[in-house]
Amino acid sequence: MTIKKLIPVLMITGAIAMTMPSCKSKVADTDVKAKVEAVMIPGVTVDVKDGVVTLNGAVTSDADKASAEAAVKALDEKSGVKSVVNNITVAAPAPPPPASVTTTLDAATQQKVNDGLKDIKGVTVTYTVDPATNKDKAVVSGEVTKADRVKIMQILASAKVKSDVSNLKDKK
Amino acid sequence: MSLQDKYAQLLTAAKNMGVSNLAVAEQEGTLHVSGTANSTADYDSLWSLYGQIDPNMASGDLMMNIDIKADSGASLKVTTDSTNLNIRSTPSTEGEIVGKAAHEEVVTLVEKTDDSWWKIRTANGEEGYAYAQYLSPM
Numbered sequence: 001m002t003i004k005k006l007i008p009v010l011m012i013t014g015a016i017a018m019t020m021p022s023c024k025s026k027v028a029d030t031d032v033k034a035k036v037e038a039v040m041i042p043g044v045t046v047d048v049k050d051g052v053v054t055l056n057g058a059v060t061s062d063a064d065k066a067s068a069e070a071a072v073k074a075l076d077e078k079s080g081v082k083s084v085v086n087n088i089t090v091a092a093p094a095p096p097p098p099a100s101v102t103t104t105l106d107a108a109t110q111q112k113v114n115d116g117l118k119d120i121k122g123v124t125v126t127y128t129v130d131p132a133t134n135k136d137k138a139v140v141s142g143e144v145t146k147a148d149r150v151k152i153m154q155i156l157a158s159a160k161v162k163s164d165v166s167n168l169k170d171k172k
Numbered sequence: 173m174s175l176q177d178k179y180a181q182l183l184t185a186a187k188n189m190g191v192s193n194l195a196v197a198e199q200e201g202t203l204h205v206s207g208t209a210n211s212t213a214d215y216d217s218l219w220s221l222y223g224q225i226d227p228n229m230a231s232g233d234l235m236m237n238i239d240i241k242a243d244s245g246a247s248l249k250v251t252t253d254s255t256n257l258n259i260r261s262t263p264s265t266e267g268e269i270v271g272k273a274a275h276e277e278v279v280t281l282v283e284k285t286d287d288s289w290w291k292i293r294t295a296n297g298e299e300g301y302a303y304a305q306y307l308s309p310m
Contacts, residue, residue: 112288115265116305119252135200137232150219153229155305157237158287162202164232 027051027080035079039071044088051082058091065090105136109159113138116155120148123168130162141167175203175233182221182236189214191238206237212308215240239287242309246281248292250274251308259300263289271298278310 029048036046036053041064044057053072059065069086105127117123123142130137138161140152149168156163175198176183186194186207191214194207209215215238222236223229242248250257250273257275260267263285273279273294282291282299290307293299 111264111266116288116303118265119255119306132201146223149228150223151305153222153236154219155288157235158239158304160235160237160287162232162235165228166230166232168228168230170228 027078032080035075036072036081039075041068041071044068051080052085053081053083054085054087056087058089060091062090064088105138105161109161110138112159113155113161116159117152120144120151122171123148123152130164135162137162137164139164139167143169143171145171174198175201179203179205179222179225179234182218182225185221186218186238189217191218192241202233202235204235204237208239208241210241212240212310237287239284240309242281242284244281244283247310248279248281248290248307249310250277250279250306252306257302257306259292259294259298259302261300263291263301267301270300271296273298273302279307281307281309 029050032051032053033046033048036048040046040055041059043059044055047054047056055068055072059068065086065088068088069084072081072084075081110127113125117125117140123140123144125141126139127136128139129135138156140156140163144152149165149170152165152168153163176196183196183205186205186209189210191207191209195205197204209218218236218238222234226234252275254275256272257277258265258269259271259273261270262268271294273292277294279292279294279302282293284290284304285301288304289301290304291300292302292307
């Protein structure tokens with residue numbers, strides 16, 4: 001190829017280079033966004049403007065917040081990310097569901113308590129309505145050893161029965 | 173002082189020992205705590221903490237419905253004081269006695285029928301319901 005033939009080619013290349021000066025380094029924001037979203041954890045939204053990535057949303061731990069930012073920074077330079085603004089908030093995890101609060105003392109429940117207590121000597125149980133809450137409770141009385149006292153409380157708890165053990169005395 | 177504060181040490185201990193499905197709710201002057209402890213040792217230490225925080229557990233303000241992790245097929249030790257543990261045809265003391273497990277005998281868990289009665293099987297193949305309070309997962 002002669003120099004003469006090359007001139008128009010060079011001119012065209014030059015023209016393109018001049019009209020699109022930033023072409024080789026700039027990645028479209030929409031492309032950056034897609035790349036970041038691909039590595040993002042749930043609950044985080046991504047906004048990109050001129051290569052600056054802004055993270056929004058809520059996660060449940062500081063570790064998640066940090067790892068979201070780290071995931072963006074770990075992308076290679078061709079991804080077009082210039083910097084990261086981390087606006088992610090950390091919300092406390094949802095409270096656990098309430099524990100079972102069954103306090104009804106139907107015949108079956110009373111039977112369960114009676115079954116458990118029958119092997120513990122010197123203990124009587126009666127069922128009554130607690131005036132403060134209008135709920136049934138088991139009133140346990142007698143004299144017991146420390147070990148039996150724990151056993152009684154475990155029996156009442158596993159039958160989900162509200163109890164009154166203020167009349168339960170320690171065996172001397 | 174709220175009950176959660178009163179029993180904070182207990183709740184923290186439960187969390188730290190990895191009690192699963194730990195749930196806590198305060199309702200009408202009673203703190204309800206439920207979950208599954210990983211071992212009998214964890215379970216015992218939670219109950220001992222309860223006794224320390226609330227001497228003699230006399231306030232009646234905590235219902236600690238914690239069980240011990242045991243899947244079907246797990247080994248259970250019979251923890252009666254000294255007597256045999258009755259094995260019954262139905263989950264109730266009304267049920268006919270179909271077998272007995274000796275004190276400290278090791279039996280196999282068939283299923284946790286409910287919180288009070290578990291279906292078990294002895295080494296001689298006797299199968300029926302026994303009171304869960306006297307069975308400790310090993």
